[in-house]
Amino acid sequence: MQRYGRGTRWGSIITPEALNQMITQNAVRCVKVALEGQAPELGRCRAGPNVMTQYGYFPLHRAAEMFSVDMIELLIRHGASANLRTAGAEVIEGLLPLHVAVDNTCMHKYLEDSLFPNREDQYYNEHRDCSEADANYIFRLIYLLCLPEMKIFLDTTRLVAKYTDNLLVELWNYIKDGKLAQTAILLLAAQQQIRMGTSRKKKGNSKPDGFPTICERILDNNITLQLEKGQNGIEQEQVDAKIKLNHTAMMLVRVISKAGEDLDSYIRNHLEVPYFMQVPHLEVLERVSSILKDNV
Structure with missing residues (x-):
């Protein structure tokens, strides 16, 4: 700020680009000083936690991209909103930090190799209406998400989801679009909020369990898809593929509904230690298998 003060300030405001650079460097203490706006050395300049950068995103988007739990907590304490969406020609529009x-x-x-079943899993391709193939895919996805290396990613998602409005809507959009990996991540990381029916439960406003709600939407969508067969030029093969994805999503929702709390507890207990000190993958496989066996 002392060297490039003019380029990093608008009057008494620290520019969004300057704040973005601090977040990119994960400089938590610097961001804290910038948000508080009390430092004489900075001319008492203050950074806005909800000011869009010239590229169309907000501070919380960058912190979520960096998977910095400390930075996200700091921004939220200073008023950052998890419900602002990206906008503009320089970015994919409509994205939440979540x-x-x-x-x-x-x-x-x-996760790359398990993002879509038809990417490399020949067995799944050849037996797509086979419940065993669906179960194997879901188990593999859950097992990968339970690896200690994934802890920081789920911790980040859980934290952002806690402050995101209309969480069930965002979950349903992933399911409706056939994004099974994204669905699994959000289900597993935010299963506690989903059980409350909303991520931000207002005082005196009791919400039903979100898992049955999502299951009902999947069933209703399947009925709608069945009625669409042969209509409006929609190919039956395309409809069948969507219905099969819905069946897989339904199985995934039910598994997390039953085993989610134990899986979440297991993930939270992972230690954030260097890779070479992590829990062996075989041990994770055995533990996840045990949890699923006991609950599903």
Whole structure:
């Protein structure tokens, strides 16, 4: 700020780009000083937690992309909203910080090979209406998400989801679009909020369990798809593929509904330690298998 003060300030406001650079560097203490706006060395300049950058996203989007739980907590304490969406020609429009966390989690190397069943799983391709294939795919996905290396990604998603409005709507959109990996991530990370029916339960406003609600939507959507067969030029094969994805999503929702609390507890107990000190993957496989066997 002392060297490039003019380029990082608008009057008494620290520019969104300057704040974005601090978040990118995960400089939590610097961001804290910037948000508080009390430092004489900075001319008492203050950064806005909900000011859009020139590229169309907000501070919480960048923190979610960085998977920095400390940074997200800091921004939220200073008024950052988890319900602001990206906008503009420089970015994919309409993304919440939650979408950034979930979609970027899907890019992790442990999930890339399992993002879509038809990507490499020949068995699944050849037996798509086989419940055993669906169960194997779901188990593999849950097992990968329970690896200690995935803890920080689920922790980030859980935290952002806690402050996201209309969480069931966002979950349903993933299911409706056939995004099974994203659905699994959000179900597993935010299962506690989903059980309350909303991520932000207002005082005196009792909401039903979100898991049955989502199951009902899947069933209703299947009925709608069945009625669409042969109408409006829609190919029956396309409808059948959507129905099969819905069946897989239904199985996934039911598994997390029953085993989600135990799986979540197991994930939270992972230690954030260097990779070479992590829990062996075989041990994770055995523990996840045991949890699913006991609950499903």
